[in-house]
Amino acid sequence: DxxxxxxxxxxxxxxxxxxxxxxxxxxxxxNWLAWYQQKPxxxxxxxxxxxxxxxxxxxxxFSGSRSGTQYSLKISRLQVEDIGIxxxxxxxxxxxxxxxxxxxxx
Amino acid sequence: EVQLVESGGGLVQPGxxxxxxxxxxxxxxxxxxxxxxxxxxxxxxxxxxxxSSSSSYIYYADTVKGRFTISRDNAKNTLYLQMTSxxxxxxxxxxxxxxxxxxxDYFDYWGQxxxxxxxx
Numbered sequence: 001d002x003x004x005x006x007x008x009x010x011x012x013x014x015x016x017x018x019x020x021x022x023x024x025x026x027x028x029x030x031n032w033l034a035w036y037q038q039k040p041x042x043x044x045x046x047x048x049x050x051x052x053x054x055x056x057x058x059x060x061x062f063s064g065s066r067s068g069t070q071y072s073l074k075i076s077r078l079q080v081e082d083i084g085i086x087x088x089x090x091x092x093x094x095x096x097x098x099x100x101x102x103x104x105x106x
Numbered sequence: 107e108v109q110l111v112e113s114g115g116g117l118v119q120p121g122x123x124x125x126x127x128x129x130x131x132x133x134x135x136x137x138x139x140x141x142x143x144x145x146x147x148x149x150x151x152x153x154x155x156x157x158s159s160s161s162s163y164i165y166y167a168d169t170v171k172g173r174f175t176i177s178r179d180n181a182k183n184t185l186y187l188q189m190t191s192x193x194x195x196x197x198x199x200x201x202x203x204x205x206x207x208x209x210x211d212y213f214d215y216w217g218q219x220x221x222x223x224x225x226x
Contacts, residue, residue, distance in 0.1 A: 001168075034212045036151075043201060043216035044151065049209050087151055091211045094165060095141075095153035 002026055002090050006098030012106045019075040021101045023088035028069060032092035035064055035073045038100075039084040047086075048073060080105065108132040110202050110217035117223045118192055128185040128202030128217055136160075136180035139205035141213055142187045144198035144222075152198075155187065156205070170196075192224045 003026040013019050023033070031051040036044040046055045048064035051071055061076040075082055083105055088098040114126040128140070142154040155176040156165045164176055175188040185202050200220050203213035 032210065034210075038151075043218060044213075045216075046206075046212060046214050049206065049212050053209065055214070089151075089212065094167070095156075095211075097151040097153070100150045 002029060002093050002096050004088055004090050004096050004098040006088055006101055008101060009099065010102040010104070012104045013078050014106045015080065016077045017106075019078050019082075019103065021073045021086050021088075021103075023071045023098045025069040025071070025090055029090045029092035031066060032090060033064075033066070033071045034089045034091065035062075036087045036089060037082075037084050038087065044087065078105075108204070108215045110204065110215060112200060112202055112217045112220035115200065115220035115222045117225065119226050120193060120224055122192055123188070123190045124192065124222060125189070126187040126200055126202075126220060126222070128187075130183045130185065130202075130204075133204070135178075135183040138207060139163075139211075140176075140178060140185045141203045141205060142174075142176060142185075143201045143203055143213065143216075144196075145201070145219070146195075146198045149198075154200070157185070189222070192222075194224050196222060197224045198222060 005024040033051040035048040038044040047058050051066040052064045063074050065072045086101045090096050109131045111129045118124050139158045141156045144152050157176045173191045177186045202217045204215040206212045206214045
């Protein structure tokens, strides 16, 4: 089974700050990687698919990148509405979510 | 507008069964693969099961294989999850989610979730 190691588990950042969350895959998954945002009491929302493609309606301050088996989600200028929990998802073999990163305002 | 509405959750004793439903609207249900994903209280997301548009392909997580059955009725625009031999660790909010089309195998639209509590 493919494991996704997500870090950090929690993150406190200021408004307008750059935020980066990473996921390390236990094996090659190509670009079969997505990022989700879950706000409190809500269902997850797709942000990024194919490791780097922005989903419809997602602000351009969100971006995804890949370096080998490490994947990153960057928020270029943190906004209040970005607070929540972020999950990566590998879709190369079945599906595995990362453990999540709780993003809070400093 | 795409809508997914889950129902059928509740409190059930260990070892018993429960069947969840997900009523879809706002899109051509029969064209899309569908999935169940769960989230234990205060925990992360766990994929449970997937079914292709015509029910030809069905996959399960190892944690539920042999106990859960995913199915669909395209005439009723409804996805199901039959859960048997329930355990305390199956306690979770269960989401149905639509598989993306044309951009890979991800989940784009999610329901609001239905709570399943397994306890004596």
